[in-house]
Amino acid sequence: xxxxxxxxxxxxxxxxxxxxxxxxxxxxxxxxxxxxxxxxxxxxxxxxxxxxxxxxxxxxxxxxxxxxxxxxxxxxxxxxxxxxxxxxxxxxxxxxxxxxxxxxxxxxxxxxxxxxxxxxxxxxxxxxxxxxxxxxxxxxxxxxxxxxxxxxxxxxxxxxxxxxxxxxxxxxxx
Numbered sequence: 001x002x003x004x005x006x007x008x009x010x011x012x013x014x015x016x017x018x019x020x021x022x023x024x025x026x027x028x029x030x031x032x033x034x035x036x037x038x039x040x041x042x043x044x045x046x047x048x049x050x051x052x053x054x055x056x057x058x059x060x061x062x063x064x065x066x067x068x069x070x071x072x073x074x075x076x077x078x079x080x081x082x083x084x085x086x087x088x089x090x091x092x093x094x095x096x097x098x099x100x101x102x103x104x105x106x107x108x109x110x111x112x113x114x115x116x117x118x119x120x121x122x123x124x125x126x127x128x129x130x131x132x133x134x135x136x137x138x139x140x141x142x143x144x145x146x147x148x149x150x151x152x153x154x155x156x157x158x159x160x161x162x163x164x165x166x167x168x169x170x171x172x173x174x
Contacts, residue, residue: 021048022047022048022049022051022053023045023046023047023048023053023055023135024044024045024046024048025043025044025045025046025060025160026043026044026046026160027041027042027043027062027158027159027160028042028043028044028142029041029042030042030147030152030154030158037150038146038147038148038149038150039146039147039149039152040144040145040146040147041062041144041145041146041147041158042142042143042144043060043062043142043143043144043145043160044140044141044142044143045133045135045140045141045142045143046139046140047135047136047137047138047139047140048138049137049138050137050138051137052102052134052135052136052137053134053135054102054103054106054132054133054134055132055133055135056131056132056133057130057131057132057133057143058131060143060145060160061160062145062158062159062160063158063159063160064147064149064152064156064157064158065156065157065159066155066156066157071149071152071156073147073148073149074148074149074150075148099134100129102134103128103129103132103134104125104129106128106132106134107124107125107128107129107132108125110128111124111125111128
């Protein structure tokens with residue numbers, strides 16, 4: 001009896017990035033903004049630890065390619081007037097208030113550590129609070145980033161680029 005074995009190699013391209021075994025960022029998909037026609041890229045951030053993580057929004061980088069050619073964002077000039085902000089129904093306001101308090105405490109601790117005081121302190125606290133993402137233990141958050149390219153469609157490949165280890169600024173068990 002002849003047995004023929006066939007080995008099948010399946011290659012999966014991962015759009016997931018795991019940082020220091022503490023954080024997983026996965027590209028989920030995109031949707032087109034109906035007003036500006038800019039694609040909103042959706043990423044899922046998962047905290048893999050039992051600690052609260054404080055992540056810098058600016059450190060999350062991604063790369064868009066089409067047929068292995070890197071796509072660069074178009075220049076965006078903002079129009080005058082107020083932008084349309086979509087209402088968010090599903091978020092709990094108490095949880096958002098708690099996140100803001102934690103981000104504020106984290107900003108103050110970071111400034112104390114770096115010995116910043118005086119006039120720059122208030123501005124620095126506001127900048128840290130804006131850029132800080134607070135993720136509770138074993139929690140999953142969704143993050144949206146705008147990619148300025150009107151030709152963007154589902155044929156484009158989005159990957160989370162490797163970033164330096166400073167994305168996780170600090171983590172604390174409380």
